[in-house]
Each structure stands twice: as C-alpha cells, then as structure tokens.
Amino acid sequence: MDLFIFQQINQFVFKWLWLDTFAIFFAKYFGYILVILLVLFLFKNFKKYWQMVVSALLAAILARLVIVEIIRYFLPRARPFVENSINVLINHSQESAFPSGHASFFFAIATIVYFYNKKAGIFFFLASFLIGLARVFSGIHWPSDILIGALVGILSAHLLIRILKKFAFLNNFL
Numbered sequence: 001m002d003l004f005i006f007q008q009i010n011q012f013v014f015k016w017l018w019l020d021t022f023a024i025f026f027a028k029y030f031g032y033i034l035v036i037l038l039v040l041f042l043f044k045n046f047k048k049y050w051q052m053v054v055s056a057l058l059a060a061i062l063a064r065l066v067i068v069e070i071i072r073y074f075l076p077r078a079r080p081f082v083e084n085s086i087n088v089l090i091n092h093s094q095e096s097a098f099p100s101g102h103a104s105f106f107f108a109i110a111t112i113v114y115f116y117n118k119k120a121g122i123f124f125f126l127a128s129f130l131i132g133l134a135r136v137f138s139g140i141h142w143p144s145d146i147l148i149g150a151l152v153g154i155l156s157a158h159l160l161i162r163i164l165k166k167f168a169f170l171n172n173f174l
C-alpha cells in the first residue's frame with residue numbers, strides 16, 4: 001500500500017517544472033517560513049504568545065531530536081530512492097527515513113499553535129501537510145514515514161502540554 005500511494009504521488013515528478021518547483025520549495029524551504037511565522041507571534045503580542053512559542057519549539061525538539069531518533073535507532077528504514085529507481089527531486093543523505101523528522105517537527109508546532117489560536121493552528125497543520133506531501137512527491141519519504149512522523153509530532157505536543165499543565169507552567173492553556 002505504501003509503495004502504491006508513493007508511486008501515485010511521485011509519478012508526476014519531472015512532468016511540469018512549476019510543480020517540481022513548488023515541491024522543492026515546500027519540501028526544503030517552507031519550514032523556515034513556518035518557524036519565522038511562529039516567532040512573529042512574539043512581535044504581535046509577546047506577553048500572550050511567548051509560552052506558545054517556547055512550548056511549540058520544545059515540542060518540536062522533543063519530537064524530532066528525541067522520539068524520532070529513538071524510533072530510527074530501533075526501526076531503521078531505507079528511503080524510497082535507496083531501494084527503488086524513482087524520480088528524485090532533492091539530494092538527501094541515505095539515513096533512515098522512518099519516521100519523518102520534518103513531519104514530526106512541524107506537526108508538533110502546529111498542534112501547540114492550534115491550542116492557542118485555532119485559525120493559525122489550522123494554517124500550520126495545512127502547511128505541515130504540504131511539507132510532508134512535498135517530501136513524498138520529491139522521492140525522499142514514504143507516505144507512512146510522513147503519517148507516523150505527524151503522529152509523533154502531535155502526540156509529543158500533547159505530552160508536553162500535559163506535563164507543563166501539571167506543573168502549572170501553562171496558565172493560558174485551555
């Protein structure tokens with residue numbers, strides 16, 4: 001199933017230059033824009049949003065640098081371009097693909113933002129989805145890498161929220 005979905009998405013690589021350009025932009029660069037947008041909340045209202053920004057970054061770091069790395073250590077998985085002859089838009093190392101570090105990082109941020117600001121959170125979730133889809137399209141992740149990475153990010157954010165609430169660090173949450 002993973003291979004089938006991957007092929008359905010990846011088959012359009014090198015067909016239209018504009019689509020390849022958008023995919024490269026979302027897969028490699030759009031994440032930087034999301035982080036900048038997150039930090040811009042501080043300029044909008046520092047007192048209201050500083051906890052959101054710090055919590056989002058902590059959740060993203062927990063997801064990407066702790067949980068994803070533990071999973072990759074015990075369940076290594078080759079990237080699509082390693083095992084198959086496929087269309088690849090982006091050069092990438094051959095390190096384990098499962099789960100997606102990008103998906104875990106950005107879905108963790110999106111989850112925290114959603115708890116503070118529903119409209120902005122929906123935008124961050126949509127942007128995270130587009131990043132994940134672009135990484136599949138570009139040939140560097142399997143769809144299940146993105147799905148599990150998204151779940152890791154969302155669950156990491158929920159875990160962090162529970163921990164911070166328990167110790168009363170988040171007075172503005174819910």
